[in-house]
Amino acid sequence: MPSLQEQLSKKEELLDIRGLKMVFHTYAGEVKALDGVDMNVRKGEVFGLVGESGCGKSVMALCISRLLPENAKILSGQIILKGDDLLKKSNEEMREVRMKRIAMVFQDPMTFLNPVLTVAEQVSEVYLLDPKRLSKEIAEKRIHELNEKLARMSEEEADYSRTKQDISKFQELLQSHGTLGRRELRKAAWERTVDVLRIVRLADPERIAKQYPHELSGGMRQRAMIAMALARNPDIFIADEITTALDVTVQAQILALLKDLRKEIQASILIITHDLGIVAEMCDRVAVMYAGNIVEVADVKEIFRNPLHPYTQGLLRAIPRIDKELETLDSIPGSVPDLIFPPTGCRFHPRCPYAFDACKQYKPPLIEAAPGHFVECFLYGGLPRE
Numbered sequence: 001m002p003s004l005q006e007q008l009s010k011k012e013e014l015l016d017i018r019g020l021k022m023v024f025h026t027y028a029g030e031v032k033a034l035d036g037v038d039m040n041v042r043k044g045e046v047f048g049l050v051g052e053s054g055c056g057k058s059v060m061a062l063c064i065s066r067l068l069p070e071n072a073k074i075l076s077g078q079i080i081l082k083g084d085d086l087l088k089k090s091n092e093e094m095r096e097v098r099m100k101r102i103a104m105v106f107q108d109p110m111t112f113l114n115p116v117l118t119v120a121e122q123v124s125e126v127y128l129l130d131p132k133r134l135s136k137e138i139a140e141k142r143i144h145e146l147n148e149k150l151a152r153m154s155e156e157e158a159d160y161s162r163t164k165q166d167i168s169k170f171q172e173l174l175q176s177h178g179t180l181g182r183r184e185l186r187k188a189a190w191e192r193t194v195d196v197l198r199i200v201r202l203a204d205p206e207r208i209a210k211q212y213p214h215e216l217s218g219g220m221r222q223r224a225m226i227a228m229a230l231a232r233n234p235d236i237f238i239a240d241e242i243t244t245a246l247d248v249t250v251q252a253q254i255l256a257l258l259k260d261l262r263k264e265i266q267a268s269i270l271i272i273t274h275d276l277g278i279v280a281e282m283c284d285r286v287a288v289m290y291a292g293n294i295v296e297v298a299d300v301k302e303i304f305r306n307p308l309h310p311y312t313q314g315l316l317r318a319i320p321r322i323d324k325e326l327e328t329l330d331s332i333p334g335s336v337p338d339l340i341f342p343p344t345g346c347r348f349h350p351r352c353p354y355a356f357d358a359c360k361q362y363k364p365p366l367i368e369a370a371p372g373h374f375v376e377c378f379l380y381g382g383l384p385r386e
């Protein structure tokens with residue numbers, strides 16, 4: 001039974017997105033990609049964002065990291081990371097946020113890894129960007145190692161007092177929040193790089209560190225990219241369809257790795273996928289997205305047991321027929337609407353078997369139908385909103 005403190009901190013919000021509306025300007029017209037999205041990710045949880053192709057999952061990730069293309073415009077809303085509204089930050093400040101607090105990993109690691117640098121060069125660069133943190137990590141690691149060594153020694157051994165001195169040297173470094181010298185930093189960065197490659201279960205990390213991305217297999221590249229993300233020690237780790245392009249065995253291995261990492265890192269993980277199987281296996285909570293709206297949010301177990309939104313119900317009925325792609329949903333007639341001319345009211349109403357007049361005119365509010373279970377649908381009450 002977790003303590004009250006643990007239960008409270010578990011519920012602590014890390015990322016809070018409120019009323020996020022954004023559009024893309026295109027020659028064909030304005031694509032209304034996000035239509036007032038509310039979503040929050042708690043500290044330390046694995047949160048899933050699921051929905052059909054084109055519903056706005058990747059756009060959400062791009063908004064959070066503020067990596068939107070030129071033709072995108074955020075019309076309103078807030079994206080609050082640990083109390084900071086990211087939409088108010090300058091580009092310079094956002095670069096720092098992306099470097100230290102939000103780590104994105106994508107489907108194709110080659111768009112992310114630099115082909116002309118070795119794995120070690122790229123990962124150690126991340127460590128070298130923050131010499132203070134690197135020094136702290138190394139000092140903590142040394143103190144731990146030296147204390148273990150000391151425990152195995154007797155006081156008569158020649159090395160004993162030397163070891164004690166070394167411990168206090170690193171303790172001083174920690175207390176003064178100091179930084180190692182330049183050469184020591186380089187060595188430390190290499191050491192931490194090998195450590196993190198080991199954490200992502202790359203066999204023979206010393207050898208792999210010296211290789212270039214093209215020398216690695218797809219699964220290994222994926223691991224190298226995850227390593228780079230971990231090296232940042234981020235608050236949140238966003239994984240957008242990272243296993244979609246991999247074959248089934250490698251996909252299973254990467255998912256197993258992510259699951260293991262949960263125990264080792266403190267970051268929250270946002271998993272974007274159209275695979276409900278991945279959600280069931282990996283996530284604590286899930287948000288279901290449809291045409292630029294989040295239509296339902298709940299604990300994973302709850303959503304599978306008691307789906308409320310007609311769209312979620314359709315998605316779940318479609319499961320046995322899903323191989324990998326969720327391109328079409330036979331169990332829900334119709335298709336995802338054109339977001340240049342989205343349906344009025346609830347964007348799902350043209351496909352919804354239960355739609356009534358209000359659904360065509362008004363957008364339903366997100367209401368808490370059961371504790372922690374939110375749904376955006378008039379079937380569960382709520383007053384119309386514009």
Ligand SMILES: Nc1ncnc2c1ncn2[C@@H]1O[C@H](COP(=O)(O)OP(=O)(O)OP(=O)(O)O)[C@@H](O)[C@H]1O
Binds near residue numbers: 024025059
């Ligand atoms: N650069 C862009 N310019 C114009 N429209 C865009 C742009 N990027 C995305 N969109 C539109 O925004 C909507 C949401 O796209 P998004 O890529 O977020 O979907 P997704 O849920 O990630 O889909 P998938 O599962 O296929 O990755 C789509 O209608 C898409 O066409």
Ligand SMILES: [Mg+2]
Binds near residue numbers: 058
């Ligand atoms: Mg996408």
